[in-house]
Amino acid sequence: MYFDQTDFLNNYQAAVDELDHVDQILSELRQKKFKNIFFTGCGGSYTKFVDLRPMMFKKLPIPFMIAAPDELVKMYDAEVTEDSLIVAGTKTGETTELVAALEQIKKEKPQCTIISFIGDENSHLEKTRVVDYRIKSIDTDANLLELGWFISNFTQEASLSQLKMQKSQLAEMGAKVAAGIADLVPATLNHVNNTDITKMQMWVGSGTVWGEVCCFANYLLEEIQHIKAQAINSGEFFHGPFELIDNNQPVSVVVNSNANRKEDLRVVDFVTKFAKDPLIVDVKEFDLAEFDEDLRTYVEAYALNHYFDTMFKMYAVKTGKSAKTRRYYRLLDY
Template structure:
C-alpha cells in the first residue's frame, strides 16, 4: 500500500469550501439566544465530540452536553426548547437510533434548532428533513474543521480580525496533516506488519486526543479488525492497566503536543522498561506551530483521525478484514 495524500486533501478542501456557508449559518443561529448546545452522535461521531470537549469549555459560554441519541431523548427531552441547539453527526445518515430521536423531537414540536453534519448525500435523514441546517462532513461522521469553525463562530469570542486569521489557519492545515502523515507512514507500515495480531492491544493518550483513541479501539480494531483493544487515558494507566504490561504485550502511546503531554511521556518511559512491544506516535510530527492556537487544537485531532484511518487501511491489507466483512453490523437484528 502506498500513501495517498491526494484523497485526504480533496476531502479537506471540500470541508474548507463550506466555511463561508457555515459563517452565514452561525450568524443566523447567534440571533436565537441559544443557552444549551447538545452534541449528539454514536460511534465515531460521539468520540469526535469528546475530542472537542476541552476546547469548547475554553471558548464557549454556552452549556455543552455531549450525548448519544437515545440518551438525548430519554434524559434531556424535557429540557430541550427554543433556546437549545442540537448538533448531530453521522456518516451514513441512516443511523436508526438517531433518526428515531430526531423524529420524536420533530413530532413533539420542541422548536429546537438542529444542525446536521452528514457524510453522505441523499440520505434517509435528508429525505425526512430532520434538520434546519446541513453541513457535509465529507464522507466521515464529523469533519473537525467544519465543526470547529461552526463552534468558534457560535462562541462569539473572537474579533473579525481574529476570525480572518482563524479561517486562514484552517485553510492551511490540510497540507500540514498530509506532510505529517508522509513522514510517519513508513513507521506505521512497519508497526502494523510487525505487531502480533493474536494479542490484545492497549492504546493510550490524553488531552484532546482521548476520543480518537477510543474511536480507533472500539470501531476500527474491534468492530472491523476483530482485534481486542482497550483505550486507556494516560492519567489512568498507573491506576490499574499498567499491571497488564509485560514482554510480548503490545502497547501504543500517542504523545499529544498539549498541556498533558507529560502524562503520555511518563507512560512511554514506563513501557520502555517493561515491554519489548511498545510503539508510539509523536503528534509533534504535525507542525501546527504556525496555526492559530484554537485551530491547532482541532487540527491535531483531525490529524490523528487521518492517521488512524491510514492504520485501518494497513490492517485491512494485512488481514483482509474491512467494513465489508463485518458479521453483525447492519446484517442481523440487534
Template sequence: MYNFDEKSYRKEAELTYETRTDIEQIADMISKEGFSNIFFIASGGSLAIMNPVHYVLKQRTAIPVYLEVAAEVIHTGNKELTKDSLVITASKSGTTKETVAVTKWCIEQGIRVFALCGKMDSPLSQLATYSVIGKAKDAPEFEYMQLFMFTMRLLHNNCEFPDYNRFADQLATLPKDLIRFRDEFEPQAMKIAEVCHKEPYQMWIGGGSIWGEIYSFTMCVLEEMQWNRTKAVTSAEFFHGTLELVEKDTPVVLVKNDDNTRMLDERVENFLPKVCDKYFVIDLHNFRFSQIDDQFRAILMAPICSAIIGDCLSAHYEKCSGHSLDIRRYYRQMEY
C-alpha cells in the same frame, strides 16, 4: 503512500472548505436567535468525532456544553436539554438509526438541530433544522474542519474567539499538512501494524483532545473492522487499574498529545519501559503545521490523529492482516 489517493483527497478538501460560507451563515443565524447551551449528540464514530470538539469548547467558552450518546438521551433525557438548546449531530450515511431517532425526538420537542450529513436528502438531513453536507467520502478530518468552523464561529459571535477569521482562513491549509504528516508517519505505521495486527490483545493509551480518536480507532477500526481485541484507556486513568494488565510482551501504543495534557502522557511513557518490551510511542509534537499559528495548534490535535492513525495506520493493519476494512459480520448486516 500506501492505499492513498492524494488527488481525490485534495479535491475533497476543496469541497469541504467550500461549505465555510454556508456554515458561517447558519452559525450567525443561530447566534442571532440565541441559545442557552450546546449539546453534542451522536453515535459510534460520529460521537467519537464530537468528543474532541466538546473537549476544546469546554475550555474556551462560558456556554455550557454537553456530550450525549444518542441511544441513551432519548430514554433518560437531560434537564438542561430544552427548547433553548442547540443540538449538534452528525452521521456519515445520514441514516444512523439512533442519530435519526434522537433528531426526530428533538425536533418534536422544538429543539433546534444542526447536522453534518454525508448524503444529501438523507433522513437526517431532511429532519434537521439546519444541515450541511460533508462532501468527503471517508475522512473524519474534514468533519473536524466543518465542526470547528461552526463551533468556533459561535464562540466568535459570543465574543470568546476574536481570532476566528484568521483561524478559518488558515484552516484551508490543514489538508496539505495532513497529507505530509501521513507520509512522515508511514514507516512507523508499517512497524506498528506488522507487530500488532496478529496479537491476541493490544492496548491503546492517549487522552485530552485526542481521546475521541483513540476510542474511535480501537472500537471502529480494530474491533469493528479488524476484529482485534483491544483496551483503550486515557493516560489520566491508566494508573487506576489498567497498568496491572501490562506485561513484558503486551503490545501497547501510547499516543502523546501536544496540548495541556501532555504531562499525563509523559507519566505513562516513563512507566512503560520498566515493565514492557513491546510498546510504541506516537508523538504528535513531531507533526508541525506549515501555515497554522501555534495558538491554534491545541484545537487541531484530533485531525492530526485522524489522518495518521485513523487513515494511514488503518490501511496498514488491513494490508498486514489481509482482512478488508469493509467486511462486517453483524454491523448493518442484520436487525438487532
C-alpha cells in the same frame, strides 16, 4: 497506496471551503437565545465530540452535553426544550437510532433547532426535514475542521480580517498534516506487519485526541478488524493497566501537544522501559506549533483521525477484513 496525499488534500480543502457556509449558519444562530446545547451521534461522531470537549468548555457560553441518541431522548428529555440547540453528526445519515431520536425531538419540541453534520448526499436524515441546517461533512461523520470552527466561532463573529487569517492558516496546515502522515507511514507499516493480532492491544492517550484513540480501538480495530483492543486514558494508566505491561503486551501511546502532554510522556517513559517495541505517536510530528492555538486543537485531532485511517488500511491488508466483512452490523436485528 495506504495514504494518498492528493486525495487527502482535496478533501481537506473541500472542508475548508465549507467554512463559509458554517459562518452563514452561525450568523443566523447568533440571533437566537439558546439555553443549552446537546451534541449527539453514534460511534465516530460521538468520539469527535469528545475530542473537542475542552474547547466546548472554553468557547460555549451556555451548558452543553454530549449524549448518545437514546440517552438524549430518554435521560435528558426534560432538559431538551424549544430553546435547545441539537448538533448531530453522522456519515451516512441513515443511522436508525439517531434518525429516530431527532424525529422524536422535533415532533415533541418543534421549535428547537437541529443542525447535522452529514457526510453523504441524499441521506434519509436530510429527507425527513427534521434538520434545520445541514453542514456538508466531507467524507466523514462530523468533520473536525468544520466542527472545531463551529464551536470556536459560536459565541461571536470575529473580524473579517481575523477570519481570513485563520482560514488561510487552516489551508496551510493541510500540507503539514499530509507530510506528517506520509512520514509516519514506513514505521507504522513495519509496526503493523510485526504485530501479533491474536493479542489484545492497549492504546493510551488523553486530552484533545482522546476521542480518536477510543474510536480507533473500539470501531476500527475491534468492530471491523476483530482485533481485541482497549483504550486507556493516560490519567488512568497507573491505576491498574500498567501492571499488564511486559514484553508480551502490545502497547501504543499517542502523545498530545497540549495541557496533558506531561501525563502522556510519563506513560511513554514507562512503556519504553518495560514493553517490547511500543508504538509512540507524537502529534507534534505534524509540525503545527507555528499556527493559532485554537486551530491546532482540532487540526491535530483531524490529523490523528486520518493517520488512524491509514493504519486501518494496513490492518485491512493484513487481516483481509473490511467494513464489508462484519458479523452483525446491519446484518441482524439487534
